[in-house]
Amino acid sequence: MSSLLDTTPPSTPGKLKPDKSATYLHPHHRSLRLHSSLSKLTFYSFLFLILFLFFFLLSPPSPSPPRQVETDPLGGPLWEKKVVKSARPKVRAGLTVLVTGAAGFVGTHVSVALKRRGDGVLGLDNFNHYYDTSLKRARQKVLERSGVFIVEGDINDMVLLKKLFDVVLFTHVMQLAAQAGVRYAMQNPKSYVHSNIGGFVNLLEVCKSANPQPVVVWASSSSVYGLNTKVPFSEKDRTDQPASLYAATKKAGEEIAHTYNHIYGLSITGLRFFTVYGPWGRPDMAYFFFTKDILKGKEIGVFETADGRSVARDFTYIDDIVKGCLVALDTAKKSTGSGGKKRGPAQLRVFNLGNTSPVPVSRLVGILERLLKKKAKKKVLPLPRNGDVEFTHANISFAQRELGYKPTTDLETGLKKFVRWYLSYYSGSKKKSSW
Numbered sequence: 001m002s003s004l005l006d007t008t009p010p011s012t013p014g015k016l017k018p019d020k021s022a023t024y025l026h027p028h029h030r031s032l033r034l035h036s037s038l039s040k041l042t043f044y045s046f047l048f049l050i051l052f053l054f055f056f057l058l059s060p061p062s063p064s065p066p067r068q069v070e071t072d073p074l075g076g077p078l079w080e081k082k083v084v085k086s087a088r089p090k091v092r093a094g095l096t097v098l099v100t101g102a103a104g105f106v107g108t109h110v111s112v113a114l115k116r117r118g119d120g121v122l123g124l125d126n127f128n129h130y131y132d133t134s135l136k137r138a139r140q141k142v143l144e145r146s147g148v149f150i151v152e153g154d155i156n157d158m159v160l161l162k163k164l165f166d167v168v169l170f171t172h173v174m175q176l177a178a179q180a181g182v183r184y185a186m187q188n189p190k191s192y193v194h195s196n197i198g199g200f201v202n203l204l205e206v207c208k209s210a211n212p213q214p215v216v217v218w219a220s221s222s223s224v225y226g227l228n229t230k231v232p233f234s235e236k237d238r239t240d241q242p243a244s245l246y247a248a249t250k251k252a253g254e255e256i257a258h259t260y261n262h263i264y265g266l267s268i269t270g271l272r273f274f275t276v277y278g279p280w281g282r283p284d285m286a287y288f289f290f291t292k293d294i295l296k297g298k299e300i301g302v303f304e305t306a307d308g309r310s311v312a313r314d315f316t317y318i319d320d321i322v323k324g325c326l327v328a329l330d331t332a333k334k335s336t337g338s339g340g341k342k343r344g345p346a347q348l349r350v351f352n353l354g355n356t357s358p359v360p361v362s363r364l365v366g367i368l369e370r371l372l373k374k375k376a377k378k379k380v381l382p383l384p385r386n387g388d389v390e391f392t393h394a395n396i397s398f399a400q401r402e403l404g405y406k407p408t409t410d411l412e413t414g415l416k417k418f419v420r421w422y423l424s425y426y427s428g429s430k431k432k433s434s435w
């Protein structure tokens, strides 16, 4: 007890507490006691200092602004600065575009192309785990190098979307965020409703309330033609027989677009993409995993119809799709409403963006074999009833007339570029695989 008392610091700095018990001690004992007290004081002070240093060194540093940005999706001043910088056009009359799904295949290519010509681009992506997220992160690096910042978030997040529209006056929204893939819809149907319907509605809600309202261009799909047999598929053909839930959600998106255009005066353009392929593509698509499996010597299943024909797709090269997206943004008329109120009729368009030359999947495999210099272990399988359709074929005359859209890359040329990218990307040669 006394030792503790001995080391108690004075209540008034510079003054010692009078110690009554010390008055009756022999001077020798007093000096001994004083000596022992001083060593204890030194010992405890030293211990205190060690403990203080120990905890000081171990404790994490106070959060610096970049860490705050990581942990706060709405971000602080630094986050806002990045958002504004990324979205600012570099040329006069440049567009200010929010690209959703920016870390996706088409999103990355479109964002880079817009940024290159001087438009302002802000990316949004939720980096979901539908396929390898490291590929999405690699695309994000490409975008960062081009000056495009990606906000990590979901189109279902109303608070985040509103915040983005508070910070930036977007003139255009390129809506590419979606749950893709035809066959996966049987495994995870709700994810399609969540993103392609719920997320889309959420985004349109924010767009219609914005003042001024942005133009919206969004990715529909060739799959809306479903069981249609009239070829080539024209925008005027029936789209009420979807063969997959994916197709049904895209078709629903087209009807939802009509509603927002009709009620709120939003200018909306839907683009029906036909089996887009190319460098930095999606690993869930046949051309991509066929390449992987051929190289590994693994068997691939090639689907054929009940009457023994190979299924066919109007494979469309990514650069042609990018051109179509950009020209759709450029030719779109302004929305007529503002702050949720329609002021007049607004533009509503739907275009096929295809290559207009369907290729049987068996031929796709033949081209890959040649490019990879390796024979595929093919297994011909009947087309499963999982959402796939037998063929697609785009009639692009409407897009040609209205947009000047003209695809220029045939499947052989496009696959050559894809294979070159694939080999360099997966060999780890970052230099060659970058843009």
Ligand SMILES: O=C(O)[C@H]1O[C@H](OP(=O)(O)OP(=O)(O)OC[C@H]2O[C@@H](n3ccc(=O)[nH]c3=O)[C@H](O)[C@@H]2O)[C@H](O)[C@@H](O)[C@H]1O
Pocket: 180, 181, 182, 220, 221, 222, 223, 273, 274, 275, 276, 284, 285, 286, 287, 301, 302, 303, 311, 312, 313, 361, 388, 389, 390
């Ligand atoms: O245009 C679209 O809107 C869609 O295009 C794409 O769907 P699809 O045209 O079905 O492409 P993809 O899966 O690569 O199959 C290609 C071909 O290989 C056949 N196929 C497929 C798998 C297999 O194991 N074997 C096979 O023969 C298969 O039967 C098919 O004939 C997008 O994924 C989709 O998100 C959507 O954007």
